[in-house]
Amino acid sequence: MSAQECEYVEYYRIVDSAKKDYSKQDFKEANQKFKLAFSKTDFPLGHDLSYALISAIKSKDDYWAGSIAESLAKGGIPLRYFGKYQKEKWYKKFSSEFENYSTYYKDSLNLVLKDKLLSLLEKDREFNSKYHEWRTRETELTLQELINGANEILEEFKTLTENYGFPNERIMGYNYVRRKNAIEPFPIEALIVHIYQRGVLIFENEIPKIVCEGGLHPQWIETLKKIRGFGDSTGIEQEMKARYAKYRRI
Numbered sequence: 001m002s003a004q005e006c007e008y009v010e011y012y013r014i015v016d017s018a019k020k021d022y023s024k025q026d027f028k029e030a031n032q033k034f035k036l037a038f039s040k041t042d043f044p045l046g047h048d049l050s051y052a053l054i055s056a057i058k059s060k061d062d063y064w065a066g067s068i069a070e071s072l073a074k075g076g077i078p079l080r081y082f083g084k085y086q087k088e089k090w091y092k093k094f095s096s097e098f099e100n101y102s103t104y105y106k107d108s109l110n111l112v113l114k115d116k117l118l119s120l121l122e123k124d125r126e127f128n129s130k131y132h133e134w135r136t137r138e139t140e141l142t143l144q145e146l147i148n149g150a151n152e153i154l155e156e157f158k159t160l161t162e163n164y165g166f167p168n169e170r171i172m173g174y175n176y177v178r179r180k181n182a183i184e185p186f187p188i189e190a191l192i193v194h195i196y197q198r199g200v201l202i203f204e205n206e207i208p209k210i211v212c213e214g215g216l217h218p219q220w221i222e223t224l225k226k227i228r229g230f231g232d233s234t235g236i237e238q239e240m241k242a243r244y245a246k247y248r249r250i
Contacts (some may be wrong), residue, residue, distance in 0.1 A: 004206075005212065006094070006211070006212035007040070007041055007212055007213070007214070007216065007239075008040075008041060008211065008212055008213070008218075009040075009211075010037075010040045010126065011037050011040040011041050011044075011213065012099070012217060012218050013197055014033050014034075014036050014040070015033075015034070015036035015037045015045075015048050016057070017024075017033055018030045018033035018034045018037060018052075019048075019051060019105070022051055022054075022055055023034060023177075027054075027055045027058035027059050028058075028059045030051070030057040030060055031056050031058075031059040031064070031212065032053075032057040032080070032135075034048070034051070034052035034055055034056075035064065039180060040054070041212065042171070043170045044071065045169055045174075045214060046075055046077070046175060046183045046184075046185070047173030047184060047185050048175075049068055049071055049072050049075075049174075049181070050072070050181070050183040051065060052068050053065055053068045053069060053072070053077050053085075056068055056190055057072065057085065057088060062089045064086065065088060065090055066088075066089075066093065066094055067092030069082060069085070069091075069094050070092065070094065071196060072096070072174065073098055073101035073105070074104045074105055074108075074197070075105065075109070075169065075173040075192075076105045076109065076114075076173035076174050076176065077174055077176050077183060079095065079098050079134045080178075080181065080205060081183070082094070082095070083182060085086070100180045105173055109171065109172055109173040109174045110164060110171050111162045111173070112115050112170045113160070113167055114172035114173060115168075116160055116164075117160065117167045117172065117186065117188075118186075119175045120153065120156050120157060120160065120191070120193055121186070121187055121188070123153060123156070123188075124141070124153050124154075124190070124191050125190075127149045127153060128151070128194055130149070131146065134146070134247075135243075135247050137234075143240060143241065145245045146240045146243070146244070147236055147237050147240045150199075150236045150240065152197055153191075153194075153195070154198070154200055154202070154236065155228040157195065157202070158202075159197060162207075166203075166206075166210050166213070166215050167188065167215075168210075168213060168214050168215040169186070169214065170176075170213070176203055188216070189214055189216060189217075189220060190214070190226065192224065193224070193227055196224060196227045196228065196229070196233075197227060197228070197229045197239075198229060198236050198239050198240070199229050199231050199232075199233055199234065199235050199236050199238055199239030199240075200233070200235060200236060201233055204224075207220060208221055209223055229242070229243070230240075230242040230243055230246055231243075
């Protein structure tokens with residue numbers, strides 16, 4: 001991947017460096033690097049913007065902080081999230097225009113896709129939890145139940161991507177987690193890892209392209225090459241039979 005071919009390659013590299021400065025509380029250096037990173041794309045990612053907002057505030061870079069807050073609001077982050085910043089110089093103007101940002105979000109981004117993805121991620125989390133309970137003999141599942149559960153998630157993800165494209169933030173906005181009042185990446189990596197472990201190497205040849213479009217961090221290009229289940233990656237049925245043989249000795 002070269003910078004010419006990949007919109008996010010330089011972006012990710014600079015953001016990772018900015019976050020290291022942030023963790024050392026070198027907010028001025030982090031602030032400058034976030035500015036540089038965000039100049040590499042017209043759609044910075046939500047989790048990165050949340051770090052950049054704090055860096056800008058700590059650096060007293062008020063205009064830039066207000067601009068970051070606006071980007072977050074246009075990506076679907078609610079006013080509630082910004083309550084802790086009410087004393088900042090930019091907040092009054094920002095809050096007075098918030099309804100416009102909210103309207104932009106609803107009109108410009110795919111909220112149906114976002115809801116479908118969040119529902120699928122929760123379904124995957126529940127199935128994975130149930131599988132581990134079965135593995136440790138806390139519950140019982142038939143081989144067919146394991147196959148059906150894994151197949152349902154795979155097919156739903158395939159349908160979702162066929163209908164909408166790979167779900168990234170540019171299409172559907174940012175992931176606000178209300179119970180934490182925090183902005184987090186959508187945990188799509190976990191879903192893909194689980195599907196790989198269940199015997200299907202989904203998007204195997206498209207991962208670099210997905211990274212270049214901001215859908216996954218570059219680290220996943222190499223990481224996913226190493227992730228496999230107990231079987232030979234020829235499908236869910238073969239994988240679940242291998243697991244049943246391992247954990248139930250059939």
